[in-house]
Amino acid sequence: MTDTTPSSLRTGLRTEVRLVSYPKGIPEPSDFTLAEVQLPTLREGQILVRNTFMSVDPSMRIRMNPSPGTGSYLSPYQLNAPLEGWAVAEVLESRHTGFTPGDHITHFKGWRDIDVLDPGSRGYRDPLKVTVDSTTPASSYLNSLGVSGLTAWAGICCLAEVRRGDVVFVSGAAGSVGSLAVQIAKILGATVIASAGSAEKVEYCRTALGADAAFCYRDGPVADLLHEAAPTGVDVYFDNVGGAHLTATLDEMNVGGRIVMCGAISGYSSSDGPPPGPHNLFNITARSLTVRGFLAQIFAHRFDEFRTQMIEWRSRGLILERETIVQGLENAPAAFIDMLSGVNTGKMMVDLR
Ligand SMILES: NC(=O)c1ccc[n+]([C@@H]2O[C@H](COP(=O)([O-])OP(=O)(O)OC[C@H]3O[C@@H](n4cnc5c(N)ncnc54)[C@H](OP(=O)(O)O)[C@@H]3O)[C@@H](O)[C@H]2O)c1
Structure with missing residues (x-):
């Protein structure tokens, strides 16, 4: 044996x-x-x-x-x-x-x-x-049943309070948190725009995750690509990336929009000190935006509620993992x-x- x-x-x-x-x-x-x-x-x-x-x-x-x-x-x-x-x-x-x-x-x-x-x-x-x-x-x-799921659920459901008809933009959409955020926003009836780093990932976001539009952020300025993908503007931005993605999206937000700042991976490995901040933060005032940063752990007290919901979505085949x-x-x-x-x-x- x-x-x-x-x-x-x-x-x-x-x-x-x-x-x-x-x-x-x-x-x-x-x-x-x-x-x-x-x-x-x-x-x-x-x-x-x-x-x-x-x-x-x-x-x-x-x-x-x-x-x-x-x-x-x-x-x-x-x-x-x-x-x-x-x-x-x-x-x-x-x-x-x-x-x-x-x-x-x-x-x-x-x-x-x-x-x-x-x-x-x-x-x-x-x-x-x-x-x-x-x-x-x-x-x-x-x-989906761990921190990635909790983070996506907390950001989309609890902080952005996504509702039917919202246009939701998710960056880092083919990754762990991002792919779950895309799918949860779709379950809630949103139109979802996704960005990711390769043509294969863009295809995955569209065909497997159900995003309504998707682009590869390496194909040109994010501002242009997002404007084309979301011609009526963005109601909710789930930000996994920060940097150029955040700057570009601030210019595409609709009045009363919500930004959920989940992560800023574009700056984590910067060897030249902190990356420059967005120059267009005044959009938050001019467009009456709500910006919420969060750590999943602040939702630890709602962990059972999250897991019950995720298990139910999984059992109905709504979550691809x-x-x-x-x-x-x-x-x-x-x-x-x-x-x-x-x-x-x-x-x-x-x-x-
Ligand atoms: N707030 C919280 O409690 C919480 C909890 C978990 C995670 N997060 C954050 O959520 C984000 C995603 O985390 P994850 O665990 O799901 O990782 P992940 O998305 O599965 O993996 C990281 C991805 O980031 C993308 N990336 C790397 N450098 C980039 C750049 N310069 N610009 C754009 N995209 C870049 C890569 O995909 P591409 O091929 O698309 O570039 C990579 O696959 C991170 O920012 C993380 O810090 C926050």
């Missing part, structure tokens, strides 16, 4: 990915290293888990700057220490009454194969039990770098099984 025990369990060593230098611009593979450390002994109240999937997220790039800066909401990663981020795991051993071996959980100790966790006090990033079955693979908890999956912890840095460069369609994640 084949022994499927992870080798780290046999040796008692955990393998983890560490940052060894703060990148300038897009990170290089040499900014990362793999290291092995001794696993601590499992104490009362703790669980031993094996990560099955881990997420690579744009916000991790913000944490790879040595000082927090104005745009950071999580502390910088320490050099020569394990990276962290969302993961799905299987419980292997438990000395906690709330968990048994075989349970699946989400938690925030990604970038490693196995670990000993303290379940804590059910905070936003503490281990949370999830159901994995034939219709709900573990990977969904890093995608796509993933770009890279195999093996040793390839996690490459997956992260590729995600920043736009290699992924849907959610970029690493399969650690």
